[in-house]
Amino acid sequence: MGERPRVLVVEDNAELVRILTTVLADEGYQVEAAADGQRGLHAGLTRAYDVIVLDRGLPAIEGVDLLQRWRGRGVTTPVLILSALGNPADRIEGLDAGAEDYLSKPFDFGELLARLRALRRRHLDDARTLPVGDRLLDLDTRQLRPRGATAGVQLSERECALLSVLAGRPARVFSRRELIGLVFADADSEVVVDTYVHYLRRKAGRGLVRTIRGRGFQLGPG
Structure with missing residues (x-):
């Protein structure tokens, strides 16, 4: 970036x-x-x-x-x-x-x-690949793929950046404000975080990102 x-x-x-x-x-x-x-x-x-x-x-x-x-x-x-x-x-x-x-x-x-x-x-x-449940996030190709596979779900640059932050510290809950600073520094509203969480869930499953009420988002079980 x-x-x-x-x-x-x-x-x-x-x-x-x-x-x-x-x-x-x-x-x-x-x-x-x-x-x-x-x-x-x-x-x-x-x-x-x-x-x-x-x-x-x-x-x-x-x-x-x-x-x-x-x-x-x-x-x-x-x-x-x-x-x-x-x-x-x-x-x-x-x-x-x-x-x-x-x-x-x-x-x-x-x-x-x-x-x-x-x-x-x-x-x-x-760090070119990150574990995401039973899948891997390839940071070079921006693909989320099953382990052992050569292809998977194609992510946009922002989707990949958001997922890499969550996957880099899977036990941590990230607030919307933190994710704005880490991924969406040019955004003028925290709504963009919810929008890209929605995009990730639509592409790769609702369980990919967990919403922690009142706190933010965390990597889900898959």
């Missing part, structure tokens, strides 16, 4: 956050920052990012604990841990908690940017 990649930086060192924000913005990222683990937890659970940079030594919720909470709630965004704790045991702990990469402080900003590019490439390769 032509948008700049979004990165969440969870770091309590204000000066380092300032430098990271400048470096990452120059690289083309949209940067959001959280100064403690509690704010980072909320951001990671309520907003979508392409990659996350996570400090270990955070106030409120320590970095590894925060990462485990994200993973336990279905957040699959690739995470690079930054930490002054750089011995092998610390690295193993961070990677076992669900991080994709680990970089010790002090670090070279060029290396950080290269690692983030590699994380995003691997994540995009892995």
